[in-house]
Amino acid sequence: xxxxxxxxxxxxxxxxxxxxxxxxxxxxxxxxxxxxxxxxxxxxxxxxxxxxxxxxxxxxxxxxxxxxxxxxxxxxxxxxxxxxxxxxxxxxxxxxxxxxxxxxxxxxxxxxxxxxxxxxxxxxxxxxxxxxxxxxxxxxxxxxxxxxxxxxxxxxxxxxxxxxxxxxxxxxxxxxxxxxxxxxxxxxxxxxxxxxxxxxxxxxxxxxxxxxxxxxxxxxxxxxxxxxxxxxxxxxxxxxxxxxxxxxxxxxxxxxxxxxxxxxxxxxxxxxxxxxxxxxxxxxxxxxxxxxxxxxxxxxxxxxxxxxxxxxxxxxxxxxxxxxxxxxxxxxxxxxxxxxxxxxxxxxxxxxxxxxxxxxxxxxxxxxxxxxxxxxxxxxxxxxxxxxxxxxxxxxxxxxxxxxxx
Amino acid sequence: xxxxxxxxxxxxxxxxxxxxxxxxxxxxxxxxxxxxxxxxxxxxxxxxxxxxxxxxxxxxxxxxxxxxxxxxxxxxxxxxxxxxxxxxxxxxxxxxxxxxxxxxxxxxxxxxxxxxxxxxxxxxxxxxxxxxxxxxxxxxxxxxxxxxxxxxxxxxxxxxxxxxxxxxxxxxxxxxxxxxxxxxxxxxxxxxxxxxxxxxxxxxxxxxxxxxxxxxxxxxxxxxxxxxxxxxxxxx
Numbered sequence: 001x002x003x004x005x006x007x008x009x010x011x012x013x014x015x016x017x018x019x020x021x022x023x024x025x026x027x028x029x030x031x032x033x034x035x036x037x038x039x040x041x042x043x044x045x046x047x048x049x050x051x052x053x054x055x056x057x058x059x060x061x062x063x064x065x066x067x068x069x070x071x072x073x074x075x076x077x078x079x080x081x082x083x084x085x086x087x088x089x090x091x092x093x094x095x096x097x098x099x100x101x102x103x104x105x106x107x108x109x110x111x112x113x114x115x116x117x118x119x120x121x122x123x124x125x126x127x128x129x130x131x132x133x134x135x136x137x138x139x140x141x142x143x144x145x146x147x148x149x150x151x152x153x154x155x156x157x158x159x160x161x162x163x164x165x166x167x168x169x170x171x172x173x174x175x176x177x178x179x180x181x182x183x184x185x186x187x188x189x190x191x192x193x194x195x196x197x198x199x200x201x202x203x204x205x206x207x208x209x210x211x212x213x214x215x216x217x218x219x220x221x222x223x224x225x226x227x228x229x230x231x232x233x234x235x236x237x238x239x240x241x242x243x244x245x246x247x248x249x250x251x252x253x254x255x256x257x258x259x260x261x262x263x264x265x266x267x268x269x270x271x272x273x274x275x276x277x278x279x280x281x282x283x284x285x286x287x288x289x290x291x292x293x294x295x296x297x298x299x300x301x302x303x304x305x306x307x308x309x310x311x312x313x314x315x316x317x318x319x320x321x322x323x324x325x326x327x328x329x330x331x332x333x334x335x336x337x338x339x340x341x342x343x344x345x346x347x348x349x350x351x352x353x354x355x356x357x358x359x360x361x362x363x364x365x366x367x368x369x370x371x372x373x374x375x376x377x378x379x380x381x382x383x384x385x386x387x388x389x390x391x392x393x394x395x396x397x398x399x400x401x402x403x404x405x406x
Numbered sequence: 407x408x409x410x411x412x413x414x415x416x417x418x419x420x421x422x423x424x425x426x427x428x429x430x431x432x433x434x435x436x437x438x439x440x441x442x443x444x445x446x447x448x449x450x451x452x453x454x455x456x457x458x459x460x461x462x463x464x465x466x467x468x469x470x471x472x473x474x475x476x477x478x479x480x481x482x483x484x485x486x487x488x489x490x491x492x493x494x495x496x497x498x499x500x501x502x503x504x505x506x507x508x509x510x511x512x513x514x515x516x517x518x519x520x521x522x523x524x525x526x527x528x529x530x531x532x533x534x535x536x537x538x539x540x541x542x543x544x545x546x547x548x549x550x551x552x553x554x555x556x557x558x559x560x561x562x563x564x565x566x567x568x569x570x571x572x573x574x575x576x577x578x579x580x581x582x583x584x585x586x587x588x589x590x591x592x593x594x595x596x597x598x599x600x601x602x603x604x605x606x607x608x609x610x611x612x613x614x615x616x617x618x619x620x621x622x623x624x625x626x627x628x629x630x631x632x633x634x635x636x637x638x639x640x641x642x
Contacts, residue, residue, distance in 0.1 A: 005515045016503050316499040319460060320513040320561070321488020323481045399460050403499065 001326050010333045013306070014341075021338060024302040027295030028342025028382070029349055032375045034288035036350025039371040041357065042281025044364035049273045053266055055135055055194060056202075059100075059233055061240055063088075063226040063247070066260040082222035083260040086210070088250060089226045096228075096242045098235040103130040104223040106213045112206065113179040114166040121162050123180055123206045125213025131191075133229045136202065141174045141189030149209040154216070156185040160193040161204040180206065183216050236265050295342065296382040303335050303390035314394050315402025328395035335387025336380055343379030347372055407568065407600065408457065409433040413466035413476075415452050415623075426452045428623040429466070434602065436568075439595040441603045441611035444620035451573065453620065454604045458491050458571045459483040471568065488517050492562030496574035498554040500546040500561075506532065507542045510561045517565055528564055535560035536590055552583030559590055569600040576610060588613050 014021045065083045089104035106125040111118060124130075128146045131138065139160065148155050156178055158166070167173040173187045185208060194202050214221045230239040244256070244263050253259055307314070314327055354365040415427040426449045434440055444450040455461040456468060459475060462483070468476040475486060487493075500509050510528040519527065532542060535556045541549065546557060555575060562570050572591065576584030588610065595601045595615075603614055611617045612631055619627035 001515055002518070002521070004521070012504065312497075312499060313501060316495075316501075317512070317516070318484065319458070319487060319493045319495075319499075321484050321516045321565075323484045325481075326516060400455050403495065 001322075001329070006329060006333050009330055010337045013330075013334050014337060020302060024298050025338055025342040025345065027298035028292070028339050028379055029295075029345045031288065031292030031295040032343050032346025032379055033349035033353060034291055035285055035378070036347055036367065036371055036375055037353040037357070037365075038284035038288045039281060039374075040350065040354040040365040040367045041363065042277060042284055043366040043368055043371070044354075044358075045280065046274050046277040047366050048364040049277060050270060053270050053273065056266070059230040059236060060133065060266045061228040061230060061236065061243065062264050063092075063228065063243060064262055064264070065222075065224070066262055082220065083251065084223045084226060085221060086214075086223060088247060089223060091250060092226065092228060092243055092246060095246060096239060098231045098239050100229045100231050101129040101133050102229075103127055103133040103227045104210055105130065105225050105227065106210055106218055106223050108213075108218065108224075110181045110217065112162070112166065114173075114176065117166050119162065119165045121159075121165075121204050121206060123208060123213065123217065125208050125210035125217070127210055130207065130227070133227045134202070136194070137192040139190045139192040140172055141187075143189055143191075144207055144209050149211050152211045152215055153209055154183060154185045154212055155188045155208065156180070157189040157191060157207040158187060159191050159203045159205040159207075162206055163190050165204075178206070180208070181217055236267065240265055292378065292382065296339070296386040299335055299338055299383065300386035300390060302338070303331060303387055304393070306334070307331065307390050307394045310394075311397065311402045311405040314397050315399050315405065318397070318399035319403065324395040327397075328391040331391035331394045332384065332387045335391070336383035339379040339383035339386075340376075343376050346379070347375055350375070407434060407436045407471055409469040410456070410463075411467045411469075413453075413456060413463040413468060415449070415456065415461070416464045426623055427456070427463070430620075430623075430625055431466075432618060432625065432628060434569075434600065436600055437595070437598050439592070439601045439603070439615045441605060441614035441617045442620060443605055443608065443611040443617055445606055447622075448620040449623040450604050450606075450620050454571060454573055454602070457569075457602060458493060459486045488513070489565065490568045492565065492567040492570040494555070494558050494562050494570065494572040494575045496577040498551075498558045498578070500554055500557055502545075502547040504546055505543050506537070506546055506549070506557050509546050509557055510564050513561060513565050528560070531560040531564040532557070535563065536586070550583075551579045552586055555579060555583075555587050556590060559587070559594075563594070563599075569602060570594060571602050571604075573604045574606070575603070576605075576607075584610075 063084065084104075086104060089102055093099060093102040103126055107122050109120055110123050111120050112123075126144065127149050128144055130136065131143050138157075141157070143157055144155065147153070158173065158178075163171065163173055166178065167176065173190065176187045177184050178187060179185070191203070191207070210223065228239065228243065230236050240263050244259070247261055247263075248254075248256060248259060251260055317327060351367050354367055357363050358365050410433070411431050413427055413430045414425065417424045417426060430453065442450050442453060452461070456463050459470070459478075460483070462478070463476050466476065467474055470486065470490065475483070478486070501512070507525065507528055510531055511524045514524040514527060529539075529542065537553065537556050537560065541553060546554065549557065570591070575591070576587055579587060591601050591603065592613065601614075603610070605611055614631060616630050617627070618625060
């Protein structure tokens with residue numbers, strides 16, 4: 001029998017009983033549909049986390065302080081140490097190759113007062129290179145300048161959310177005064193809105209010169225993080241190592257295990273975040289996969305019925321010369337065709353659900369080629385898996401008994 | 407062309423053995439028209455299954471065109487059925503919901519005849535079985551009994567088999583259509599084809615040239631039907 005004959009037979013058999021074929025396919029449609037929808041939700045989540053990490057700045061390396069170790073080896077927790085200084089930041093900028101910009105920052109939350117309104121927000125002391133490193137754009141006025149930093153000016157740049165909270169939406173507060181920790185600062189600019197990220201809003205912040213923050217607010221000359229922008233993604237690892245080596249040297253530490261700082265790249269954060277969303281995707285897909293198995297059992301059930309119903313037909317086919325393989329291929333092809341049809345419809349259904357979720361719930365979804373290929377191969381595989389037994393049953397029928405079957 | 411030597415067939419059901427064929431030997435030459443007759447339970451259907459290569463004998467030898475086929479595997483037997491044997495059944499066994507033409511094309515598909523040639527061959531077989539072109543594209547379950555059996559005959563002939571085996575071909579037909587179907591077999595035989603007819607009706611067996619009578623799994627009579635020969639000769 002030729003392949004085309006097989007297709008013809010399969011088509012005739014499936015179309016002969018449209019209702020039953022349709023209902024059987026439905027199980028696969030729902031199974032594949034939910035797998036596609038779930039994977040698209042998972043990958044959509046991964047995608048949006050990735051974008052929000054990208055929006056923090058490209059090729060970003062963050063140096064943060066490590067444990068504060070006392071002689072008694074009691075750790076006060078990562079990030080608690082005040083081990084990073086302006087000097088570290090300046091040396092990185094000077095000595096590490098392939099570094100495009102370095103922005104030290106000293107941030108802490110303070111109560112802010114302006115014109116009788118008040119709010120509590122993050123105050124970031126930084127330098128003029130900060131907007132470039134962190135992908136921040138200026139909406140009104142200007143950012144903290146080199147001049148401001150060197151002269152310890154009491155100037156502030158507001159994030160759009162902070163501006164809204166203190167002065168009202170859409171206002172231009174340039175020239176106004178805000179009180180941070182009891183000290184007056186002159187507003188010189190407002191940043192553009194970036195939207196919230198998974199790691200807090202970059203819109204609800206106040207930027208001031210880092211020197212001002214050290215002298216008037218923190219009262220010490222340490223910095224809380226140093227953001228370093230590498231020239232290209234290719235040199236990230238190299239820059240990371242160079243920074244680590246440099247800081248170990250500057251801090252007089254010989255054992256890298258004892259480092260009082262940590263150097264994290266965007267990739268590191270990205271990796272952690274995507275491993276989390278991947279777990280979620282796998283979990284969702286596994287739950288959807290269960291319905292696929294149920295659908296497969298439906299296929300097997302229908303094929304078993306078909307074999308019994310068509311016992312005489314099988315007998316006749318054998319009498320006119322069909323071999324075991326011919327018969328088993330015929331039923332296998334039928335099962336695979338059913339699941340394949342179910343797979344195609346399921347992909348359409350799943351994509352529909354994914355678009356619906358994006359449209360109505362505003363959640364990001366992403367239908368990847370991978371999930372479509374996966375759905376296709378899984379549905380064909382289920383056809384073979386659940387069609388095999390009925391097909392074998394048909395092939396093994398004794399032609400004489402089959403012909404006599406009532 | 408066909409030679410069976412001391413064939414037995416034993417069915418086992420648990421501890422009980424049923425000896426259906428008890429040592430049967432005969433031979434059939436090319437171009438013969440043989441009727442195998444016997445009451446139900448005589449073993450004639452079992453004999454037909456063995457002759458039609460649907461079943462292997464328990465012991466004894468079966469030579470088909472000089473080749474011993476009594477010990478072949480399922481798939482090897484399927485090959486012989488495909489090329490050498492045409493079956494006509496009492497219950498027609500047509501594929502319902504398929505057209506007449508498709509039913510006749512089916513054996514050609516299993517025999518791997520190129521697609522383009524199939525319809526032509528099938529149409530020729532249908533015409534020679536006495537069906538006209540109007541019926542070719544009708545669904546097989548919309549035909550009358552006589553038409554159905556002639557479709558089945560066309561299907562049996564389409565691969566140009568060496569022998570045609572008919573198992574009670576008129577059993578489901580009224581006597582008038584049965585007559586027409588028998589006439590079709592006679593014509594086939596006249597064209598030189600070997601026909602073996604299994605029946606329990608004596609008047610049907612008499613249409614054949616030769617009658618082999620079975621009883622309780624043994625041959626009790628093997629005669630040449632002079633009457634049918636004579637009738638034929640007179641007609642001619």
